[in-house]
Amino acid sequence: MQKKILLSLSNILSEINYKKIIKGKINIIINNVNDIRNAKKNEISFLSNIKYLNFLQKTKASAVFVQKKHLKYLPKNTIALISEKPEQEFLKVINLFYPDSYYTKSTYKFLTTKQIKSKFKKIKFGLNLCVEENVSIGFGVLIGNNVTIKKNSIIGNNSILGSSVVIESSVVGKNVHICDGSIIGKKGFGFKFINGHCYRVPHIGKVLLKDNVEIGANCVVDRGSFSDTVIGKNTFIDNLVHIAHNVVIGENCIVAGQVGIAGSTTIGNNVSIGGQSGISGHLLIGNNVKIGGKSGVVKDINDNQVVMGYPAKPFKEFIKSNR
Amino acid sequence: MQKKILLSLSNILSEINYKKIIKGKINIIINNVNDIRNAKKNEISFLSNIKYLNFLQKTKASAVFVQKKHLKYLPKNTIALISEKPEQEFLKVINLFYPDSYYTKSTYKFLTTKQIKSKFKKIKFGLNLCVEENVSIGFGVLIGNNVTIKKNSIIGNNSILGSSVVIESSVVGKNVHICDGSIIGKKGFGFKFINGHCYRVPHIGKVLLKDNVEIGANCVVDRGSFSDTVIGKNTFIDNLVHIAHNVVIGENCIVAGQVGIAGSTTIGNNVSIGGQSGISGHLLIGNNVKIGGKSGVVKDINDNQVVMGYPAKPFKEFIKSNR
Amino acid sequence: MQKKILLSLSNILSEINYKKIIKGKINIIINNVNDIRNAKKNEISFLSNIKYLNFLQKTKASAVFVQKKHLKYLPKNTIALISEKPEQEFLKVINLFYPDSYYTKSTYKFLTTKQIKSKFKKIKFGLNLCVEENVSIGFGVLIGNNVTIKKNSIIGNNSILGSSVVIESSVVGKNVHICDGSIIGKKGFGFKFINGHCYRVPHIGKVLLKDNVEIGANCVVDRGSFSDTVIGKNTFIDNLVHIAHNVVIGENCIVAGQVGIAGSTTIGNNVSIGGQSGISGHLLIGNNVKIGGKSGVVKDINDNQVVMGYPAKPFKEFIKSNR
Numbered sequence: 001m002q003k004k005i006l007l008s009l010s011n012i013l014s015e016i017n018y019k020k021i022i023k024g025k026i027n028i029i030i031n032n033v034n035d036i037r038n039a040k041k042n043e044i045s046f047l048s049n050i051k052y053l054n055f056l057q058k059t060k061a062s063a064v065f066v067q068k069k070h071l072k073y074l075p076k077n078t079i080a081l082i083s084e085k086p087e088q089e090f091l092k093v094i095n096l097f098y099p100d101s102y103y104t105k106s107t108y109k110f111l112t113t114k115q116i117k118s119k120f121k122k123i124k125f126g127l128n129l130c131v132e133e134n135v136s137i138g139f140g141v142l143i144g145n146n147v148t149i150k151k152n153s154i155i156g157n158n159s160i161l162g163s164s165v166v167i168e169s170s171v172v173g174k175n176v177h178i179c180d181g182s183i184i185g186k187k188g189f190g191f192k193f194i195n196g197h198c199y200r201v202p203h204i205g206k207v208l209l210k211d212n213v214e215i216g217a218n219c220v221v222d223r224g225s226f227s228d229t230v231i232g233k234n235t236f237i238d239n240l241v242h243i244a245h246n247v248v249i250g251e252n253c254i255v256a257g258q259v260g261i262a263g264s265t266t267i268g269n270n271v272s273i274g275g276q277s278g279i280s281g282h283l284l285i286g287n288n289v290k291i292g293g294k295s296g297v298v299k300d301i302n303d304n305q306v307v308m309g310y311p312a313k314p315f316k317e318f319i320k321s322n323r
Numbered sequence: 324m325q326k327k328i329l330l331s332l333s334n335i336l337s338e339i340n341y342k343k344i345i346k347g348k349i350n351i352i353i354n355n356v357n358d359i360r361n362a363k364k365n366e367i368s369f370l371s372n373i374k375y376l377n378f379l380q381k382t383k384a385s386a387v388f389v390q391k392k393h394l395k396y397l398p399k400n401t402i403a404l405i406s407e408k409p410e411q412e413f414l415k416v417i418n419l420f421y422p423d424s425y426y427t428k429s430t431y432k433f434l435t436t437k438q439i440k441s442k443f444k445k446i447k448f449g450l451n452l453c454v455e456e457n458v459s460i461g462f463g464v465l466i467g468n469n470v471t472i473k474k475n476s477i478i479g480n481n482s483i484l485g486s487s488v489v490i491e492s493s494v495v496g497k498n499v500h501i502c503d504g505s506i507i508g509k510k511g512f513g514f515k516f517i518n519g520h521c522y523r524v525p526h527i528g529k530v531l532l533k534d535n536v537e538i539g540a541n542c543v544v545d546r547g548s549f550s551d552t553v554i555g556k557n558t559f560i561d562n563l564v565h566i567a568h569n570v571v572i573g574e575n576c577i578v579a580g581q582v583g584i585a586g587s588t589t590i591g592n593n594v595s596i597g598g599q600s601g602i603s604g605h606l607l608i609g610n611n612v613k614i615g616g617k618s619g620v621v622k623d624i625n626d627n628q629v630v631m632g633y634p635a636k637p638f639k640e641f642i643k644s645n646r
Numbered sequence: 647m648q649k650k651i652l653l654s655l656s657n658i659l660s661e662i663n664y665k666k667i668i669k670g671k672i673n674i675i676i677n678n679v680n681d682i683r684n685a686k687k688n689e690i691s692f693l694s695n696i697k698y699l700n701f702l703q704k705t706k707a708s709a710v711f712v713q714k715k716h717l718k719y720l721p722k723n724t725i726a727l728i729s730e731k732p733e734q735e736f737l738k739v740i741n742l743f744y745p746d747s748y749y750t751k752s753t754y755k756f757l758t759t760k761q762i763k764s765k766f767k768k769i770k771f772g773l774n775l776c777v778e779e780n781v782s783i784g785f786g787v788l789i790g791n792n793v794t795i796k797k798n799s800i801i802g803n804n805s806i807l808g809s810s811v812v813i814e815s816s817v818v819g820k821n822v823h824i825c826d827g828s829i830i831g832k833k834g835f836g837f838k839f840i841n842g843h844c845y846r847v848p849h850i851g852k853v854l855l856k857d858n859v860e861i862g863a864n865c866v867v868d869r870g871s872f873s874d875t876v877i878g879k880n881t882f883i884d885n886l887v888h889i890a891h892n893v894v895i896g897e898n899c900i901v902a903g904q905v906g907i908a909g910s911t912t913i914g915n916n917v918s919i920g921g922q923s924g925i926s927g928h929l930l931i932g933n934n935v936k937i938g939g940k941s942g943v944v945k946d947i948n949d950n951q952v953v954m955g956y957p958a959k960p961f962k963e964f965i966k967s968n969r
Contacts, residue, residue, distance in 0.1 A: 106770070108771075108772065110773055124431050125431075126429060126431065126433070128451050130791040146487070146792045148792065148810070164471070164504075164792070164827075166809045181489065181864070183825070183885075186826055189885070191900070216509075217506040217509045217543040218543050220862070220903075238512040239506075239545070239565050240864075242885050242886045257512070258581065258601070258904065260886075260903050260921050262903070275565075275583050275585055276599070278921055278922040296939065448754075449754065449776060450774065450776045451792070467752060468792075468812075469810070485832070486812045487812055487829075502829070502832055504812065504866075541827070559837055561888075561890075562835070563906075579908070580888040580908070599922070616944075645957055
């Protein structure tokens with residue numbers, strides 16, 4: 001997103017006013033922040049949700065903020081940064097690496113119509129197209145009117161953007177269709193109250209829409225906080241759907257109108273979700289799951305299940321309890 | 324939508340690789356596709372949902388794809404095209420008549436401000452109005468900023484379009500008010516999985532908004548697949564409402580915020596629908612029905628009923644079961 | 647909103663064809679309409695919802711439409727205007743004072759880019775900004791593309807408006823963030839059926855967004871009918887949320903995606919509302935209340951309660967009844 005910053009761990013800890021004594025190479029260079037699942041060597045991470053404990057055990061992060069009780073799960077090459085509130089410490093660190101990461105400011109530098117025509121080949125676009133710098137648009141793309149494509153976006157070949165679409169920090173595959181009025185890549189809804197002050201969680205991730213995805217009209221797909229929000233190949237999404245930060249949806253899924261999926265939930269392949277259903281955050285929904293209309297899903301769902309209801313239960317139980 | 328195409332039935336069947344032997348005039352001219360209820364002479368149709376069996380018995384279509392078991396319901400002048408998957412055959416036929424019907428491509432030909440002023444009388448409009456060719460706008464119409472009116476649209480006298488509205492393939496009556504950000508006439512959400520390939524259902528229908536209709540802000544009303552989506556006279560719709568393809572709503576209805584109505588449902592006159600309610604597809608809701616807020620309607624409702632709940636039940640039962 | 651109009655009470659009653667005999671100074675000057683809670687001297691008001699009976703007892707309005715049975719609650723200096731349908735009479739009176747109040751017509755007078763740059767200091771804005779007359783924009787404001795700011799709006803210092811935002815009749819505080827595609831200050835959804843004719847309720851109120859408020863993408867916040875819609879300091883609202891006319895939300899609240907709040911409901915401070923929850927109109931939700939996701943709230947909630955379900959009940963009961 002912004003330019004890479006390199007900081008020594010001791011610098012980082014001093015900047016965020018972390019005073020505990022740590023074991024390990026305090027002068028190791030840290031070059032990025034990342035989540036516990038994806039963190040690589042020379043990156044710093046954290047664990048707060050115990051759902052991700054198994055990722056902690058395998059993490060490649062060089063340093064991790066953890067609560068004392070989770071210390072034993074840490075790989076031995078990873079430096080433990082003990083804290084009662086690991087996520088809060090981590091939020092402060094993100095801001096060292098990405099000082100401007102909550103609200104991605106517009107560059108206010110737009111290509112002229114002439115520049116758009118010369119830079120992108122075989123595309124067609126309507127009136128009032130706003131394209132910032134550092135944008136790539138593939139062959140055969142069709143774009144409606146009053147569209148905004150902000151920096152750090154890639155639009156794949158033969159994709160279609162409807163009118164009044166706004167895209168930012170997104171990688172759009174081939175043959176993707178984003179209908180009118182949808183907002184893709186907006187920062188997610190993330191806050192932490194620290195000592196009574198509402199602290200905004202940076203969003204340095206992207207939205208990845210894989211090939212052949214369709215997004216209906218007036219939807220919102222938020223970009224990830226520091227991993228990405230992903231919608232898999234051939235997945236179709238209807239109108240007015242809300243997809244929060246870090247959600248991962250598999251391939252060949254069908255998501256009906258007004259569905260809402262809360263942050264960091266992962267959904268498998270071939271899943272169908274009925275209209276107005278809601279899925280809580282941090283859940284794992286298996287492959288081939290069918291979720292009936294208006295369901296409220298609050299627990300993980302195994303592969304091949306059919307559920308409905310609020311809270312969602314196996315379909316047969318739902319039918320029985322409503323006889 | 325596109326130019327009329329004339330095809331002999333034998334040509335059609337050969338194009339879609341239909342090999343069964345049929346009884347009847349194989350060389351009859353077919354000039355259009357249509358649904359079973361509205362099909363006229365020289366049109367081809369299909370029956371897949373048995374809810375529409377009574378329409379099959381009275382159809383005027385010249386040829387109909389049907390399953391063997393429904394053969395006996397066919398009028399004797401209608402040619403039977405037996406198929407285990409009538410809708411799939413029909414989808415292929417639609418594409419013969421409307422090759423470009425899934426995504427209606429923009430013409431990318433817009434009237435200039437000067438042309439708009441000279442062509443449409445006594446209208447007022449804001450900045451950045453995008454009007455394609457083949458659009459008609461009546462007297463006294465008021466239009467906001469950044470509005471897109473795509474081809475094949477008619478706006479009736481004294482109607483009001485808010486800012487950031489997108490309209491396509493729609494016939495808007497008199498004194499209609501469409502508030503800011505609403506999308507009217509977008510293609511519906513229709514797919515069929517045929518042999519593992521997701522096949523998009525063409526949308527050649529329109530949206531008809533009758534006189535005095537009001538549509539709130541950031542709503543989406545999809546156009547019909549091959550019949551029309553209709554909202555009757557004096558019906559008022561609040562914000563963020565989703566109305567799917569082929570839905571028909573009667574007169575004097577009140578539809579509150581965030582309601583969703585799935586495809587092909589028909590709603591009578593004087594119906595009120597509470598906020599966040601959802602109505603499944605292919606249902607029949609009678610006249611004077613009242614649906615309480617957040618209800619999930621999964622069955623037909625007779626005239627004059629008051630229902631609430633998920634699934635929706637008579638209001639008294641809802642109250643009793645929640646005491 | 648429009649210029650102040652002064653009318654004698656006798657004139658008003660004659661204009662609306664009110665024929666009952668009244669006690670009191672028939673020639674008193676009335677200079678405005680107002681709700682029963684906020685009405686001042688020389689203003690006219692009404693009581694129809696008995697929830698507001700205690701406000702009637704303390705009203706400062708000079709004249710009030712009331713049903714006969716509520717006559718005894720009227721302060722003695724207030725003139726009683728007896729009517730079986732107080733709200734209907736009042737609606738007619740609003741139209742005398744605000745003849746153009748249902749749909750606020752655009753002025754169709756926009757500042758040029760040059761005028762915007764010279765009038766507002768230290769702001770940055772994208773392409774196609776539409777600013778009507780009588781708008782104020784503070785220092786350091788950032789504005790996206792295709793934004794519309796209609797008359798009677800104030801944007802406070804350092805606030806951010808995303809792309810495709812539409813604002814009207816709103817007072818936006820400092821450091822407010824309104825994300826892409828949201829519509830702020832649209833007229834509310836208010837109607838009365840009088841003798842079979844649907845009568846539109848004027849909306850002369852505003853939207854007040856206090857300092858540090860955040861509104862997500864593709865939300866709609868309606869302006870008040872004749873009081874204001876208010877969102878308190880430090881309150882964060884996620885995507886696709888619907889906030890109806892006259893709603894008052896306190897400070898430090900968190901409202902998740904796709905929540906809907908119906909008209910005239912008041913919500914306290916430090917309230918959190920889970921995704922897809924709906925709250926009925928005219929309710930009072932206390933401070934520090936937590937409302938679980940997808941709840942349907944149909945009754946007032948006292949301070950510090952945790953509720954969930956449809957209809958919403960105390961959280962422990964919800965868990966028990968779903969075991």
